[in-house]
Amino acid sequence: MVPAAELLRTANKVTSYIEKYVTRVGADRREEVLQLFDTLHTVFPQWTIMSCPMMHPGIHYASKNCFDVFGFSTEYIVQHSRMDKFFPHIHPDDQKDLYDCFSLVHDSLEGISPDEHHLYRYIFYYRFRRGDGKYIYLHDEKATIKLNNAGNLYYAIFRDVTEEKPY
16 A cells, blocks of 8 residues: 555656646636536536646636545535545555556656647546445546647546446
Protein backbone atom coordinates (compact mmCIF):
# COMPACT_ATOMS: atom_id res chain seq x y z
CA MET A 1 0.00 0.00 0.00
CA VAL A 2 1.24 3.46 -0.90
CA PRO A 3 0.78 6.09 1.82
CA ALA A 4 -1.82 8.66 0.80
CA ALA A 5 0.76 11.45 1.13
CA GLU A 6 3.04 9.77 -1.40
CA LEU A 7 0.19 9.23 -3.84
CA LEU A 8 -0.76 12.88 -3.42
CA ARG A 9 2.82 14.02 -4.07
CA THR A 10 2.87 12.15 -7.36
CA ALA A 11 -0.45 13.67 -8.45
CA ASN A 12 0.90 17.08 -7.45
CA LYS A 13 3.96 16.54 -9.69
CA VAL A 14 1.62 16.26 -12.68
CA THR A 15 -0.25 19.36 -11.56
CA SER A 16 2.96 21.34 -11.02
CA TYR A 17 4.24 20.49 -14.48
CA ILE A 18 0.99 21.63 -16.12
CA GLU A 19 0.81 24.81 -14.03
CA LYS A 20 4.38 25.69 -15.01
CA TYR A 21 4.33 24.95 -18.75
CA VAL A 22 0.75 24.96 -20.03
CA THR A 23 -1.71 27.73 -20.81
CA ARG A 24 -4.94 26.65 -19.15
CA VAL A 25 -8.49 27.82 -19.67
CA GLY A 26 -9.24 30.45 -17.07
CA ALA A 27 -12.30 31.34 -15.04
CA ASP A 28 -13.16 34.01 -17.63
CA ARG A 29 -14.37 31.12 -19.86
CA ARG A 30 -16.41 29.51 -17.06
CA GLU A 31 -19.83 29.85 -18.72
CA GLU A 32 -18.55 28.42 -22.00
CA VAL A 33 -16.97 25.47 -20.18
CA LEU A 34 -20.07 24.74 -18.09
CA GLN A 35 -22.22 24.75 -21.22
CA LEU A 36 -19.76 22.42 -22.96
CA PHE A 37 -19.81 19.96 -20.05
CA ASP A 38 -23.62 20.07 -19.82
CA THR A 39 -23.75 19.20 -23.52
CA LEU A 40 -21.25 16.37 -23.08
CA HIS A 41 -23.31 14.99 -20.23
CA THR A 42 -26.48 14.87 -22.35
CA VAL A 43 -24.56 12.89 -24.99
CA PHE A 44 -23.00 10.54 -22.39
CA PRO A 45 -25.51 10.36 -19.50
CA GLN A 46 -23.99 7.21 -17.98
CA TRP A 47 -20.67 8.99 -17.40
CA THR A 48 -19.92 11.41 -14.59
CA ILE A 49 -18.03 14.36 -16.03
CA MET A 50 -15.80 16.57 -13.93
CA SER A 51 -13.43 19.43 -14.62
CA CYS A 52 -10.04 19.03 -13.02
CA PRO A 53 -10.35 20.91 -9.72
CA MET A 54 -6.59 21.29 -9.44
CA MET A 55 -6.11 22.74 -12.92
CA HIS A 56 -9.29 24.85 -13.00
CA PRO A 57 -10.33 25.81 -9.46
CA GLY A 58 -12.43 28.70 -10.81
CA ILE A 59 -14.46 26.49 -13.17
CA HIS A 60 -15.21 23.45 -11.05
CA TYR A 61 -17.92 21.28 -12.61
CA ALA A 62 -19.32 17.87 -11.74
CA SER A 63 -22.31 16.42 -13.57
CA LYS A 64 -25.53 15.81 -11.69
CA ASN A 65 -25.20 12.00 -11.75
CA CYS A 66 -22.38 11.73 -9.22
CA PHE A 67 -24.54 9.68 -6.89
CA ASP A 68 -25.13 7.05 -9.60
CA VAL A 69 -21.40 6.44 -9.99
CA PHE A 70 -19.76 7.41 -6.68
CA GLY A 71 -22.60 6.92 -4.22
CA PHE A 72 -22.10 10.52 -3.08
CA SER A 73 -24.02 13.66 -3.99
CA THR A 74 -22.66 16.05 -6.59
CA GLU A 75 -22.09 18.60 -3.81
CA TYR A 76 -20.05 16.07 -1.80
CA ILE A 77 -17.93 15.20 -4.86
CA VAL A 78 -17.33 18.89 -5.63
CA GLN A 79 -16.17 19.47 -2.05
CA HIS A 80 -14.08 16.27 -1.88
CA SER A 81 -12.66 16.01 -5.39
CA ARG A 82 -9.24 17.32 -4.41
CA MET A 83 -6.82 14.44 -4.48
CA ASP A 84 -6.24 14.34 -0.72
CA LYS A 85 -9.98 13.74 -0.20
CA PHE A 86 -10.41 11.38 -3.17
CA PHE A 87 -7.49 8.99 -2.60
CA PRO A 88 -8.73 7.51 0.70
CA HIS A 89 -11.68 6.03 -1.25
CA ILE A 90 -9.33 4.02 -3.48
CA HIS A 91 -8.86 0.40 -2.47
CA PRO A 92 -5.54 0.01 -0.61
CA ASP A 93 -4.38 -2.77 -2.94
CA ASP A 94 -4.82 -0.48 -5.97
CA GLN A 95 -2.99 2.55 -4.60
CA LYS A 96 0.51 1.40 -5.61
CA ASP A 97 -0.61 0.77 -9.20
CA LEU A 98 -2.34 4.14 -9.33
CA TYR A 99 0.81 5.77 -7.97
CA ASP A 100 2.80 4.12 -10.77
CA CYS A 101 0.23 5.32 -13.32
CA PHE A 102 0.44 8.93 -12.11
CA SER A 103 4.24 8.72 -12.33
CA LEU A 104 3.92 7.45 -15.90
CA VAL A 105 1.48 10.26 -16.77
CA HIS A 106 3.93 12.83 -15.41
CA ASP A 107 6.80 11.41 -17.45
CA SER A 108 4.59 11.19 -20.53
CA LEU A 109 3.36 14.79 -20.27
CA GLU A 110 6.90 16.09 -19.95
CA GLY A 111 7.70 14.47 -23.29
CA ILE A 112 4.69 15.95 -25.10
CA SER A 113 4.29 19.53 -26.25
CA PRO A 114 1.46 21.24 -24.30
CA ASP A 115 -0.08 22.04 -27.69
CA GLU A 116 -0.53 18.29 -28.18
CA HIS A 117 -2.00 17.35 -24.79
CA HIS A 118 -5.46 17.19 -26.36
CA LEU A 119 -4.26 14.32 -28.57
CA TYR A 120 -3.73 12.02 -25.57
CA ARG A 121 -5.89 10.58 -22.84
CA TYR A 122 -5.09 8.46 -19.82
CA ILE A 123 -7.40 5.70 -18.61
CA PHE A 124 -7.21 4.22 -15.12
CA TYR A 125 -9.15 1.29 -13.69
CA TYR A 126 -9.26 0.84 -9.95
CA ARG A 127 -11.56 -0.03 -7.10
CA PHE A 128 -13.35 2.87 -5.46
CA ARG A 129 -15.30 2.78 -2.18
CA ARG A 130 -18.70 4.35 -2.76
CA GLY A 131 -20.67 6.25 -0.15
CA ASP A 132 -22.44 3.03 0.90
CA GLY A 133 -19.06 1.36 1.59
CA LYS A 134 -19.31 -0.97 -1.42
CA TYR A 135 -16.31 -1.13 -3.75
CA ILE A 136 -16.90 -0.70 -7.48
CA TYR A 137 -14.58 -0.93 -10.45
CA LEU A 138 -14.13 2.60 -11.70
CA HIS A 139 -13.15 3.67 -15.20
CA ASP A 140 -11.38 7.02 -14.73
CA GLU A 141 -10.40 8.74 -17.96
CA LYS A 142 -8.30 11.91 -17.98
CA ALA A 143 -8.39 14.03 -21.11
CA THR A 144 -7.88 17.54 -22.46
CA ILE A 145 -9.87 19.81 -24.73
CA LYS A 146 -8.04 22.60 -26.48
CA LEU A 147 -10.31 25.65 -26.55
CA ASN A 148 -9.64 28.15 -29.32
CA ASN A 149 -6.93 30.54 -28.11
CA ALA A 150 -8.00 30.01 -24.50
CA GLY A 151 -5.68 27.17 -23.57
CA ASN A 152 -6.14 23.61 -22.41
CA LEU A 153 -9.17 22.42 -20.45
CA TYR A 154 -8.39 19.36 -18.33
CA TYR A 155 -11.25 17.09 -17.30
CA ALA A 156 -12.11 13.53 -16.30
CA ILE A 157 -14.97 11.20 -17.02
CA PHE A 158 -15.91 8.36 -14.68
CA ARG A 159 -18.07 5.29 -15.05
CA ASP A 160 -18.87 2.31 -12.87
CA VAL A 161 -17.80 -0.74 -14.90
CA THR A 162 -18.38 -3.31 -12.15
CA GLU A 163 -21.18 -5.11 -13.97
CA GLU A 164 -19.71 -4.90 -17.48
CA LYS A 165 -18.77 -8.14 -19.14
CA PRO A 166 -16.11 -8.12 -21.87
CA TYR A 167 -17.31 -9.51 -25.18
